[in-house]
Amino acid sequence: MFPTSSYRADGMSSKYDVLVIGGGNAALCAAISARRGGASVLVLEGAPKFYRGGNTRHTRNMRCAHDAATEILTGPYTEDEFWEDLLRVTGGQTDEMLARHMIRESKDILNWIVEQGVRWQPSLGGTLSLGRTNSFFLGGGRAMLNALYLTAERLGVDVEYDAEVTDLVIEDGMFLAARVKRPIKGEAEISATSLVAAAGGFEANIEWLKQYWGEAADNFLIRGTPYNRGSILKMLLDKGVQEVGDPTQCHAVAIDARAPKFDGGIITRHDSVVFGIVVNKHAQRFYDEGEDIWPKRYAIWGRLVAAQPDQIAYIIFDSTVVTSFMPTLFPPIAGQTVAELAGKLELDPAALEKTIAEFNAAVRPGTFDHTILDDCRTEGITPQKTHWARRIETPPYLAYPVRPGITFTYLGTRVNKEARMLMADGKPSGNMFAAGEIMAGNVLGKGYAAGMGMTIGSVFGRIAGREAAKHARN
């Protein structure tokens, strides 16, 4: 049998084999894998129970390599193809050894995660382009989390919610203990033989984002959990762990400006850019809306909007394309004339009329097909719209206001193949491991491809838990 935990309910002090900080996919995979490796495990989740799991709550799929079609995947996705996709989206900003290791391990994750109670389903409606590469969680990310938590609890992993870690005691690259603050049980120091840090990035920490983005960050919306404030990441970097990834970078998409500041999740996104034009608050276009097919270019629009004045933009289209994209949470804002629409958007009507008139005049005839890079394009305006350019002329005229929606940050802790953190001097830590977004920058220097965050979480979570338990046993 597994050893029973030595945690004392009075919360004064205690000793575990493995302490996991964080409560998402990476943290739970680490906790389960450490527990299965024979360790006593405590998970400290900073969020309350409902909000447990960080951004995993908002995910829906995972990208894993596989050599043949499965019940839910339409065809093979080889290690090499995965690697090429990763190379392309990161523009080479990745650690090849680590990335290839992750891709190899991802194959077995398809089965391992099912053994932990997670169930797969074929790609969801509207995501056919991912049917071969990505496995979807039945019921979505929160269902996946629920399954992992049930498994962890059944195995005897202890979990505490609302447990905010306020300090880490680290000496010579060795983790000794964590200070934790809880609303009812109060403060305590918890020591453990190994640490797994799986506490996410810092995208919900607007002050930290402002270091790189200035006041513009006030206009950013955070798509996921408000609990990813990066406090564990900061502590680790301050205490000598080597950093990885560009601190100024974050993954951002254009989401509805009417979305809540935090936690709006997937339903605030817009994939209608290619069907119209995008203008800024001066009613001017600023980028080629027809550059590439969704989802390949999905991720650039957050950064583009972030660079516009007041970090706001408007996707403008007409009534002919309304059913070309998924239904949206917020209805489009409508006007019978361009001027009326401009009024509702508080844009200069004359400027918007001029922009649309110039765009319409520049549209060349072509055969529209949104599934390929078609020949509908503009001529004689800057910026061009190189594909899917059609006149905007059938009222009502419609618009979605959009802002940058921050998904995750790239700054993290450097790790090796064992998910062991490396210290600033390059030496591996004796007992500290990291998994998930907090170390995603090791493989994702920039860019993103759907489902990769969950791959990083599950693969490195499983490895980190296994290695942390191994260390604790020795």
Next chain:
Amino acid sequence: MHGTSILDEADRLMTVCNSCRYCEGLCAVFPAMEMRRAFSDGDLNYLANLCHSCGACYVDCQFSPPHEFNVNVPKTLAVARAESYAAYAWPQALSGTFARNGLVISIIAALSMAAFIFGFAALVDHSVLFGAHTGPGAFYKLMPHNAMAALFSAAFLYAILALVMSVRAFWRDIGAPIGGRADGGSILQAIRDAGELRYLHGGGVGCYNEDDKPTDRRKLFHHLTFYGFLLCFAATSVATLYHYPGGREAPYPWWDLPVVLGTLGGIGLIVGPIGLFVAKSRRAPELLDEQRYGMDVGFIAMLFLTGLTGMLLLLLRETAAMGPLLALHLGVVFALFITMPYGKFVHGIYRFTALVRYAQERRSEAGS
């Protein structure tokens, strides 16, 4: 805007869900939703009746309360479903019976039982009423078979008429083409889906009831109740065949088909409703339509009493208690019949109809 505030809320939720779709694999509601971009009253009543209240989409939803989007599909659709029963009730004058349904059902049941007891007492000689009877025709010493058959057939035929009229209104409202008929394939599919409670399974793990741990208990108890009911109905049908074309009169020996069917069914109708009641009383309040507690429990109680009085009648049919028990049993069954179109019984009929429509939609989507 819709006719009622619950339909407005259902519309809001379906708009949220349609832009998310994570729950698509859990049941029939979400794929049916995805076939639409806007929702009429009929669409929402259709989705509400497709929902089996397994609770999985609530537990799996990243936007369920306390999230500000406040997405609670099972509860909202439960309320909408109950309101749809009243909206389609025939005749409309009786739609009010759904408002305080537990009370209505109790009063009718009590009156019905009292009527049989007093009826027997008034019409049947005391020595016969409290005497022990055995052998063929024993029951009919208390109430002539023809009278019994006529009374219950009338009640049953009325129930069928009212149900047919209600379902017709529902069928027209949920988008079936005017005069459109259900095809055989879709009906077969719906029989399979309803028969195995395909969508009361949380997408495979089981349904949620008191906490976030899935179980299959409600499915099991519903099966016991439903198949118990069917077995009892089959027992009555076989007995009727024995009686009229066969000329053999009840009571039948314990090994004979009507008694075997009735006994098995009776056990199901006792155990099943108890299990469903316990599950109902433990159900997490956030998943429950508290307003309809009386309706749900009233129906469960009626089925339980049907099973219980039937089984007691079987066990004690050769004693002096037979007469009063027969009166009680007939009273309960009569009340069950006449309240069928105006209580929780209709959930099965509407849900089945919605499943037929769903099977049809799936077929036409696959064909297009």
